[in-house]
Amino acid sequence: MDVNEFYSRPIREVDVLQVATTEKVSRFKRQDEGWNWSYIDSLETTSNSNFNGRQIISTEATTTTAPTTTLPPNPCNDPPSVQPNFYAPGRRISVTKCYEYIWELKNRIDINERAIKCRHYQSKYLGVRFVIGGRITLPGEFPHMGAIGWRSVTDGWLFNCGSTLISPKFVLTAGHCTKASPRDTRIADIVPKIIRFGVKNLNSNNVIDSPTDRNISRIIPHPQYKPPKQYFDIALMEIDKEVIFTKALQPACLWTKNDDSYGSVATVTGWGVYKNGNRNTSEELQAGDVNIIDSYNCDQFLRSSSNRHWVGIKDHQLCAGKLDGGVDACQGDSGGPLQVKIPLPEPYKKVEGTMHYVVGITSFGVGCALPNLPGVYTRVSSFIDWIENIVWEN
Structure with a gap:
């Protein structure tokens, strides 16, 4: 299976996660080639294979001088990410599902990061306190x-x-x-x-x-x-x-x-x-x-x-x-x-x-x-x- 779609780093407030369709990969190299998580200039995941955008979206927020009493944006209010449509004409359903599985993996990382930011915000600005006993992790070497x-x-x-x-x-x-x-x-x-x-x-x-x-x-x-x-x-x-x-x-x-x-x-x-x-x-x-x-x-x-x-x-x-x-x-x-x-x-x-x-x-x-x-x-x-x-x- 050619890997033609890649993902971005974790979603942040001024970034948009989008998926690029790259040139056909002639051979899958297990060690030399990896997933390229990049920002791109189109969310057209169903577009034709000629699309090869790799531009970084620059949606810089306008900087304004706020009163010192104004709280920064509350990350707890950030909306959840919406899974892109990875369907494309001629693409096998199993390939589409593979992209969805990897997107879900990445989305879980983003959810965890947003939760950490939310707890930090609530603790620092709202006086909320948390009892944190540590995060339980599993190796997951062969999770299938x-x-x-x-x-x-x-x-x-x-x-x-x-x-x-x-x-x-x-x-x-x-x-x-x-x-x-x-x-x-x-x-x-x-x-x-x-x-x-x-x-x-x-x-x-x-x-x-x-x-x-x-x-x-x-x-x-x-x-x-x-x-x-x-x-x-x-x-x-x-x-x-x-x-x-x-x-x-x-x-x-x-x-x-x-x-x-x-x-x-x-x-x-x-x-x-x-x-x-x-x-x-x-x-x-x-x-x-x-x-x-x-x-x-x-x-x-x-x-x-x-x-x-x-x-x-x-x-x-x-x-x-x-x-x-x-x-x-x-x-x-x-x-x-x-x-x-x-x-x-x-x-x-x-x-x-x-x-x-x-x-x-x-x-x-x-x-x-x-x-x-x-x-x-x-x-x-x-x-x-x-x-x-x-x-x-x-």
Whole structure:
């Protein structure tokens, strides 16, 4: 997905937040290029791509000499920001939603700044006093991660798959995560029931790291997913109640371009097996960087492992791993994302966390972290039409 729209620094009294449409970006550079938060001279977010304005709005307030008894403008009365219309003819709904998500992230920062200014004003000029116990923050490194839970026979939860939050009510996961094996005697029902968001540790009793649980109201595997075949391994799950985006809980964007221009390295995350040779899963969210492997070479590496359920890499799949071994997804990581970070400006990242493009869904592998045996992932960009028609059907 080309990043053609960028945002300004926090809104101030004499500034207007507007969005520029820049020249087409030929390649997304994960480290060298970042979001350009600038002031521009038009709010025409639906204008054609020839618009390339980058002027700073200079709406300087007229300076007047006021009596010393006159109070400065009350920042508590500042109106809330209005989200621009990011729709444009020919723009995909998932791209539009990505812009909206990032705008919402920035708007939360602006709201916090306005609240601080308001409290300062009330304390200094109106005599209002506040008891401030400090601001609770969460790291939010992978705030789109959701753990899919099955009811256990002991009335607890077993989290056997990961997922990616892509809207307030939908997560993206693997098709084979829509049902558990009936041979698993630990679970009471093969159909998953909840998704847990907002935590790194699934069993944390820390109030600060408290989870957000949502019931699963609808499970939608791709119509071409036919297990035990290992193709079209993708599904959507709808939750019963929308989540509210925060630093610890916000969606990932969908990578819409059917290529690997996001780079040669991506990150896989999950709560699955963390040591090869055993079945111990991690309560802490694990992350590992893996290389994107060319599909032709991947086919050669995995040829000896093909069978009647999987006969080789198809266009809607991609490979990633470390050919030297040592880093890989494993059991329990299924359905989780293969992602690349969106390079937001450092100040915003510190305040409101990070955002990512999800480029793949963990599907399957031959063993775990073995040399010359990369993992296989479902390529998200191959299913954008299907995803959009369900998640944003209206």
